[in-house]
Amino acid sequence: MSDNNERRVVSVIVVNEASVLSRITDLFSGRGYNITSLSVAPIPESKYSRLTIVTSGSVRVIEQITKQLHKLIPVLRVYEHADLVEKEMAIVKFPASENIADISTLCAVYNGKIVNVGENVIIVMVSDEPKRVDNFLKIIKRYNPKEIVRSGAVALER
């Protein structure tokens, strides 16, 4: 039994109905597992939604959770991704006093741009692989970000 804590991305396709989200998150919380990020949105022109769950834990337990996910009645499909394209978005608010040109250049490197410039704040967005978003957020610390919001990852199998 390997107990290595690996980062895992699981996508779940579910029927849009009340309580389906708690059914899913219960399987993680019941084992003391943390969900690192979770994003949900309806799949266009269907009765289904797609969830992307990022978690970490022992391979064996995650495999068990995946099987149990599949067992839930409103779950149509579960993908445990190995080879995937993963993206995440972050929105960051800076004081207007910071160097807007520097910030703008940085954003561009991370597939982002300035989306709003107000009297007191600059708001930017980037969208990139979660690891690169981490990086971006580290680098921009020196520009004194006031607020940061991340979307959680979405993923598709290659």
Place this chain on the structure above:
Amino acid sequence: MQINGAQMVIEALIAEGVDTVFGYPGGAIMNVYDEIYKQKDFKHILTRHEQAAVHAAEGYAKVSGKVGVAMITSGPGFTNAVTGLADAYMDSIPLVVISGQVPMSLIGTDAFQEIDAVGISRSCTKHNYLVTKAQDLPRVLKEAFHIAATGRPGPVHVDIPKDVTAEIAEFDYSIVLDLETYKPHVKGNPRQIKKVMEAIANAKRPLFYLGGGIINANAAYEVRDLVQKTGIPAVETFMARGVLSCDDQLLIGMLGMHGSYASNMAMSETDLVIGLGVRFDDRVTGKLSEFAKNASVIHVDIDPASISKLVNADYPIVGDVKNVVNEMLELIAGIESQKYKVWRETVQNFAKLHPLTYHEDTERLKPQWVIQRVGELLGDSANISTDVGQHQMWTGQFYPFTRPRQFISSGGLGTMGFGFPAAIGVKAATPEKISINFTGDGSILMNVQELMTAVGNKLPVINIILNNNYLGMVRQWQTLFYDKRHSETDLSVQPDFVKLAEAFGGIGYRVKTKEEFDSALKDAVEKNVVAFIEVIVHRMENVMPMVPAGGSLFNMMLLEKKGEK
């Protein structure tokens, strides 16, 4: 047909062929009870506690193979029923449990007797529903029965707000269910089945490991056939007792923590485990890394999540065990029973070395004797329920079961208080059989109020209380692993069980000798009334063999040889 929600519940139950509902009324479910009053198609049995209603439905379901139905009110009615839901969930028992809820407009306001019932039942049911409009009821109820009974069976909980039971909508039960996301896999992969049969043919010391899933699948007679034709020895889990008949030469016995020496040794020596409808429970496997160490593992299970959960399966087959066993029987030609002769002898020698037995005592009756004696006297004519504790394990070890669905016990959750209400449900479903509940002086008090249900509904359950004045199973662990510190397990202070039974209109016996026991049992069976037979048994008897928790199956504590101390 335009009817209200409460009437829909009744119509759905009738359409599902339900003949008995166990329940307890209250404010939120009153509209439904009003409709129950007006109908004659099914019987309602009023238990005296909601937990008992669910256990009775479990007993009914287990013995009959049908879906058990229980009905309860919101708040405390529901929370009382939760133990029953959890019990049914652990033992894969098909139930539909219907609860009342406060009206939609009051949900979330801390209303009187409001509790988030679906929030609580989510983790102990196969599925659950909060019905928000009457128009959904036909579909929800039809799905509930379908989901409870198919695939790996389990309890389904339907929570209905009071206003929904009053709301009028169209009722059409002929709707076709559209459960695109729920399609249990029942047919085993034919290529894999072929491979499995080859593996069996090539094995030297194969062993059938039979589980409760065989009983769920109504596959016991097919399995008997398979065992017979292959000549391969078999062990049963506690939940599988009765799959093979006790007189089957190939049945080694029960395995696990309190399994027989021969069964546990066979599992430790086998080179091919043939697991059918089993879930490798920790009470069965002991230390996982040492379990069937030298064996490959075949695992047939309808639930993919059960496969390779604890023990890696070399030959996983997802499917209904009845289908799979039938396919296996088709391919039986390549298997030569003769090949396993030496292995069969090895196993028989294990059994000769340490047979499953006990020592008689001159002063007090031994509980094992009582169970064996009931087996001799009633045998096949009785269905056997138990509570939880030492008496439960002795029943699993010593009762001569001859058929599937004869044995009803709480295996997975181990719920004290299960036995009596379960035996009531058993009697309601199979009145032609004698319904026995082996119980303990601790367990019986956990649902003793059901004396009233049994007496009131003329369901003559015979409770055999193996009175050791202890919470015996816990006492045993304290004796063995806690240096005899018997913390809070001494039940010296006791009610008068005879008077207790009589107070409810039942009949009570207190017996100390074999003769007294025989005549009490005979009398209770003849009188055909609700009975307590309190048997004063040896206080310090331990259930043996025993694999200490977490230990390896082959490291058993064994019955001391006579004279040893």
